[in-house]
Amino acid sequence: MNKRIIDNKKDTNLKSFFFQWEWLLVLIFIVINIINANLSPYYLNFNTIIDATMTFLDKAFIVLPMAFILVLGDIDISVGSTVALSSVIMAVLYNMGLPMPIAMLVCLAVGALCGFLNGFILVKFKELSAVIVTLSTMIIYRGIAYIILENQASGNFPKWYTYLGWGYVGKIPFILIVFIIFAIIFGLLLHKTTFGRKVFAMGNNITASKFSGVKIDKMKIIIFTLTGLMSAVTAIFLASRMGSTRPNVATGYELDVIAMAVLGGISSAGGKGRMIGAVISIFLIGFLRYGLGLINIPAQILLIIIGLLLIFAVMIPNLKKTFGRGLRTNVSK
Numbered sequence: 001m002n003k004r005i006i007d008n009k010k011d012t013n014l015k016s017f018f019f020q021w022e023w024l025l026v027l028i029f030i031v032i033n034i035i036n037a038n039l040s041p042y043y044l045n046f047n048t049i050i051d052a053t054m055t056f057l058d059k060a061f062i063v064l065p066m067a068f069i070l071v072l073g074d075i076d077i078s079v080g081s082t083v084a085l086s087s088v089i090m091a092v093l094y095n096m097g098l099p100m101p102i103a104m105l106v107c108l109a110v111g112a113l114c115g116f117l118n119g120f121i122l123v124k125f126k127e128l129s130a131v132i133v134t135l136s137t138m139i140i141y142r143g144i145a146y147i148i149l150e151n152q153a154s155g156n157f158p159k160w161y162t163y164l165g166w167g168y169v170g171k172i173p174f175i176l177i178v179f180i181i182f183a184i185i186f187g188l189l190l191h192k193t194t195f196g197r198k199v200f201a202m203g204n205n206i207t208a209s210k211f212s213g214v215k216i217d218k219m220k221i222i223i224f225t226l227t228g229l230m231s232a233v234t235a236i237f238l239a240s241r242m243g244s245t246r247p248n249v250a251t252g253y254e255l256d257v258i259a260m261a262v263l264g265g266i267s268s269a270g271g272k273g274r275m276i277g278a279v280i281s282i283f284l285i286g287f288l289r290y291g292l293g294l295i296n297i298p299a300q301i302l303l304i305i306i307g308l309l310l311i312f313a314v315m316i317p318n319l320k321k322t323f324g325r326g327l328r329t330n331v332s333k
Helices: 014-018 021-039 046-055 057-072 079-095 100-124 130-149 159-166 174-191 194-204 206-211 216-242 253-263 275-294 299-332
Strands: none
Touching (some): 046 275, 057 174, 057 216, 079 216, 100 130, 159 174, 159 216, 174 275, 253 275
16 A cells, blocks of 8 residues: 655745745846946946935835735825825924924824824725725825915925935935834734734735624724824925925825835735835835936836836736646646
């Protein structure tokens, strides 16, 4: 009688390793840097590359909670308007005589309130989709910003405030250090805590999660509030970098943020994704823009390239499933 041996070890091969999306992102990132280095002699300069991170990391703070929202299977397209409203209120209050640290705290509170309202509406009116709700609040929040400041700019911030957007700790930009800290915190929260496991469970099957005891309404409100809060963090760094703010700031940020998250492998259908992929895509798109900007490539070309990368990001999982089915069929024969 032949013995049956059960092997619980997964076979590892080059194909399965290559088709991990995060490694593909690293490969694309390396290719982009090689291309940029050949296109411009000014690209491979450590100080210049480090400085370039200050031009795109402000919006990167929103990518971190957006990953949670996409894992839930939802979306938030009001983040750009939340940035505008938070920064406008902060600037107006400061110029009315409020100390800047307190104005910054109000900015964070306004952002958190905007996110809370998004989550509250979604859990109270479950028949409404996140797209409709956040599209509506996107218009409302920016409209309020225009009512407050009209089409004017507000600034005259204290000199120390400029350090947030342009300052260094040694040779490393302050904003880069802060972002790394937040990225680690959000990564651990998503992948190493009960809270993160509940988020993935809700993204995979929200009904089963509800009957398993997960407080889905509370979870959704917390995540959207967190997204609003991080939008306010972006507002603080953006206003510091620009030296002023106005109601039309951060226009289009919502699309950039969602593109970074999706390119990073966060499934818009919910239930899948890794924070490390989103972080890699932030730097991939950021340095792609920086490198092409050095040789004055039109912004429209950049949008086409990012669009192709997003299509590629959506295709890869399907190709992996197709190859997997083909491999199993050949083995069965």
